[in-house]
Amino acid sequence: MCGIAGFITSNPNENSIGKLKKMTDVIAHRGPDGEGHWISENGKVGLGHRRLSIIDLSQEANQPMHYMDRYSIVFNGEIYNFVELRENLQKDGYQFHTHSDTEVLMAMYDKYKADALKYLDGMFAFVLYDKKENTAFCVRDRFGEKPFFYNYKKGEYFSFGSEMKCLWAGGTPKVVNNRMLFNYLSFGYLDNPNDLSETFYENCTRLHHSHYILVNIDKLEIQIHKYYDIEWQHINHQITIEQAKEKFHELFYTSVSRRLRSDVPVGSSLSGGLDSSLVVSVVDKLKEGTSQKQSTFSAVFPGFKKDERKFMDYVIEKTNVSPNFITPSDEGLIEDIESLSFHQEEPYGSASIYAQYCVMKLAKQNNVTVLLDGQGADEILAGYHFYYNSFFNELKNTNQTEYQKQLEIYKNLHQSNSINGITKKTLGDRVRAISPSLVKPIKGLRNQIKQLTNPVFNSDFYNTYSKDVFETKGNTFSTLNESLYNSTYRSGSIQQLLRYADRNSMAHSREVRLPFLSHELVEFLFTLPAHYKIHDGWTKWIMRETFDILPEQIRWRKDKIGYEPPQKSWMENPLIIQKIKTGRNKLVENNILNKKILQRDVKAEEACMIDDNSWGHLLSDYLL
Incomplete structure (x- = not known):
């Protein structure tokens, strides 16, 4: 994983190594192991790179990388199946001078052009310059694990970067998008759900996940294409539960195994929930018989109702891991919030993001560069409790008898659930x-x-x-699969979580890999009927049934907690209250909030609550 930036211009005088270096210096945290800058012979294309060495640690794998005296690339991410792709390419006569996935990526493009993307199992954002065609191929992965921002003026320039601060360093003015700010402060929107390319800053456009841009450098014109989608309406009603379990097991083990490929230490995040616990358990199973011991990293909150330490311990007791713990605090948040906000660049929903930030810091302190995590499972396997609404909508419209039966079972199972309770519309x-x-x-x-x-x-x-x-x-979908598709692909729900994970990990020069977001696994799970995902009141039913390597106390947990810290008590800290007041003052000074807001008391809020929006006022101090 790395950081990329660059500038494509109709005027070669606008490009310089100095400008590229400014654009990459601001993302040095993404790649502390090396840097590279290159300008094309015609002077119109400038590529910059910061390297975090993961695969092939040699200097030969540095970027920008060149291939066949035709292609030049800057690449952020990992191609997990590059070993298999490389073997197939060698059979076709392609030769390689490194052991990196970057070189394989250029060979794939030479052979398949844009169709190469369908063969990639990975997370990626890259720009590939084709000297012969005088084009730049700019790509973002299927689900948005890796970021890509750009600023474009037809006929004049196209600048890009892994983070928006690259664009600002390259000359793009930093101007807040007030439309986004209004919707954030009014309703808590972190994205425009109808246009995920819109950001909180003018002239900074986010390349939509599963899309690519082809830049015609002669004309400085761009074409945007969607190359991937999920066929969520195609359900396999013939598959048996045993067949589904076998396929799930095979695909997940393959995904985890590929994501363990690394030339640096690999560990795992462990929250105590189903998803991260399964990742840790499968990694442990794959390492059986070896001398390798998996390191795990967790945030704990002693004395807090939603602390999940006991569930982490169930996993630790059953596996051969080396556990590491950190306790984020209000004092730590006060100390780190400026850095946290600098790296996130846009508002974030709650202090939960700080817990993840601390886990990445802990991994760095223990010299573990790569972490596997469980993100994505909730959105493809119906892990959140609001999915019950669309599940029951579907069942009510298709089978009234089964609807009544499942509804009664659900109510009996969750009436004593003190964390989530019965879901209400x-x-x-x-x-x-x-x-x-x-x-x-x-x-x-x-x-x-x-x-x-x-x-x-x-x-x-x-x-x-x-x-x-x-x-x-909202939650008014007529089928469960459409609701899952909305969260996974359409609305930006999972993209927000992926943004948090990318920025938090890269703030500490760590890489996060997500086995649940193997596109082959995602596509398979979307073919399963709704009752394989929610059944007898249980979310993620097929997962619970398939993986008996999980501790039983976790496998059959009823509650759902999302790495939640004691945000309300943190917000009662006088120093945080003062920071909130500072944020309000700045919003008033910028003619955004009414000055009467300064007379109101600050209300402490639980994570993800926006009734008073004190959290939003706190973050605004770092946004403006």
Whole structure:
């Protein structure tokens, strides 16, 4: 994993090694092991790279890398199946001078062009310059594990980077996108669900996951293409549960095995939930009979109701691991929030992100460069409890008898669940069920009433942006698979989590790998009927049934906790309260919030609660 940046221009005088170095210096954290800069013979293409050495640690694998006296590339990510791809390419006569996946990637492009992407099992963002065609091929992976931002002016320039700060260092003005800011402060939106390319800053566009850009360098024109989607409507109703379990087992073990390929130490994050516990357990199984001991890294919160230490211990007792723990605190958040926000670049939902940041710091302290993690499982296997709504919607429309039976079982199972409880539809969900077109005007009306009776925003700011309210589909999907597809691919839900993971890991020069996001595994799980994912009240039922290597206490956990810290008590810290007030002051000074907000008390909020939006005011100090 690395950091990339570059500049493509119609005017060669605009390109320089100095400019490229500025763009890569600001992401040195992404690649502390080396740097490289290169400008094409015609002077129009500049590529910059910061290297975190993972595969082939030799100097020959440095980037920008060149191949066949035709291709030049800067690449961030990993191609996990590069060994198999390389073997096939060698049979076709391709020769290689390194042992890196980067060289394999260029050979794949030479053979297949854009179709090469369908053969890749990996996470990636790269720019590949083709000297013969005078084009640049800019790609982001299927689900958005690796970031890619760009700024483009037709006929003049195309600049890009792994982080937005690359663009700012290259001359793009840093200007807040007030439309995004309004929706964030009003409703907590971290993305525009209808356009995931929009960011919190003007002139900084996010390349949509599963898309590529082809830059015609002669004309400085771009074409954007989607190369991948999930066929969520194609359900295999003939597959038996035993067949499904066998295939799941095979695909997951293959995915984990490939993601262990590394020339540096590999460990795992362990939260105590189903997903990370399964990753740790499978890695342990794959290492049986070897002298290798897996290191695990966890955040714990002693005395907090949602602390998951006991579940971590169940896994530790059953596996041969070397556990490491860290206890994030309010004092630590105060000390680190500026750095955390610098790396995240855009707002984040809660202090849970800080817990992950601390886990990555712990891995660095223990010299483990690569961590496997369980992200993605909730979105493809219906792990969140709000998925019950779409599951029961589907069942109600297809089998009334089974619907009544499953609903009763579900209620009996979860009536004593003190963490999640029985899932209830929100007011927004009920309105959507009646008429989806009513949701946006009702949200706008509620906001308007609030603004009139107890104004939050500066009146000019409110009048300018109040008609630009974003809309989502909520939990009113008629089938479970559509709801899962919305979270995995369409709405940006998982993309937010992937952004947190990328920035938190790279802040400490660590790499995160996610076995559940093997596209072959994702595609298979989407073919399974809904009752294989939720059954007899259990989420992730097929996973629980398949993997008996999990400790039983975790395998049949009813509650769902998302690495949640004691945010409410943290926000009662006087220094954090003062930081929130500072954020409010800045928002007032920038004519965003009404000055009356300065007279209101700060309310401590649980993670992901935005009733008072004190958390949003806290982050705004670092956004503006």
